[in-house]
Amino acid sequence: MSAAITVNNLSKKYGTLEALKGISFEVQSGEIFGFLGPNGAGKTTTVNILTGILRPNGGSATILGHDVTKDSYQAKERIGVVHEVSNVYPEYSAYNNLMFSAVLYSVPRKIARERVDYLLDIFFLRDKKYAKARKISQGMKRKLAIAMALIHQPQVLFLDEPTTGVDIATVFTIREIIKELNSRGVTIFLTTHNINEASIICHRVAIINKGEIIAIDTPENLRKAAKRVQSVEVEFDVPPAKEAEILEYLPSASKASKRGDKLILTTDDPHRLMEEILEYSRKTGCVITHFNTPGPSFEDVFIELTGIKPKSLSAMDVSRDG
Template sequence: MSVAIKAENLTKRYGDLVAVDHINFEVQKGEIFGFLGPNGAGKSTTTRMLIGISIPTEGTAQVMGFDIRRQSVRAKELMGIVTDVSNVYTQLTAWQNLIFTGKLYDIPKSERESRAKELLQLFGLFERRNDNVEGFSKGMRRRLCIAMALMNKSSILFLDEPTVGLDVQSSLIIRNLVKKLNSEGLTVFVTTHNMEEANQMCDRVAIINNGKIEAIDTPEMLKSAIKKLQVIEVSFVGSNGDLTSELKKIQEVTDVTKNGDKYRLNTENVPQALSNVWGFSKKKGLTINTLNTLSPTLEDVFVELTGIQPEIRPPKTQRGQD
């Protein structure tokens, strides 16, 4: 069996609000699978259903072959969970937090101590193991949370916004750790609203908006699927007036915008458009100063698919009871 997560018509309603709307997807074992979407898209709600703390209104899912409703205990044994709220005990030391977690999982004493030591070393916290977590930075707390989630030798790790609120360096440390753990066989389901994070970490990404999945693919395929977003940027030597309307007449160029001394030309056929721009400059006696092709970013894909700028959707309702 190579499927780690299989969601079928998974749905969550809160009153009239459909927070997660009949979503279907599969995550393969060994993948880092990203759920990318703006605030309120339904990422945490999906995660909470998959980890068994929120009951689906409709639909079903299996995690590691176990049904999340009927076999949630079996499924949970294989899960490491890092939710969007930090669950470290600040009055305890890093060591005590890990040992306490080990006890919760019923791990025998010697094993939990060796596991705690191993994880503290891996997460760069061993030197600080006897310090109270109260004095830890956000990044250190987040690392400790992930270490705690791995105490039970999980085979699938759920991470809800692992780097939100962290600086660049702490985020990088966490991403690299996750990638290292993944290379050793851990399957990872990660939610993020950070395009760059999804781009850097994930083997495949589902773009979720308004509770619906808009697209699922590798970051590169998502980018190349948006062919019409391919852009050529050109500038010419000297001032030649506004060339926008003339550039628009070039074959294979679908649109032109002027940005300062540069023109951005949209095209669905970069090689042909490049050659045509070259021909245009010769014919007009213009000298090309700079010529670049710009690939779409995951952010471009996101905006194209959802029709919205990331991060601007206000929450629809106040949080209530589950």
């Protein structure tokens, strides 16, 4: 495999804030590479540098061998990008948005027209061809933005949080299309703050926090780590005085912490833990007033993977949508 993206000691400052602290990694041609991190980690900054929108303060990066700053035209020709903030023109129809994109990428009109129909089909947008973008749903707009990034058939596609803020059906369509494009040879660079998403569609995942890459791992390891640190939230009418006290009754819980009156328990076996909690309730007469299985926290997965206790991490979304 050859490298589709190389990043070497890339740094970026906004005033005194070091948004990227000298990150390095490679993405191989044909990979779906996940860039996973909490809000403010530096994901969008990285995408903006790699797609030629921002200049780095230090380091270098290439796309298919072309330097993103010195040879930016060659690099840009080969990439498609879907930004976090939509670049769909609300007053244009889906068709005109796509044709406009074709002009930007110098795709001949006749070829563009054929591709527009094909793209509208695969994104289930055919009946919205002449609808103004402002009249279509958020999910449709996101799909249109992805279609626009594909009009020139790029070899590398950057997607900055493509599934954030859209309905679940759109999330699934987008993930299917990512896999389909990838199976046709398109290299995908996908940012996300969703551990589940990263672990289900990526071949490799880089974890970024506060401008530093902390780990590059396989989705299997990510999944396994996430499985070991699932969480169960429980509240009793009479809360136990100490977390350690209740742990004696719950051998399946590896850790307990308090959040308000709720106990957050970490486990690799939520079902067995549920049994133990019921048993505890029967033995002690404490009534369960709240029970939930919110999934693993990013912090726990992070510690599990890296062995490092981070100074601080933003809350991560580990929705159970896949």
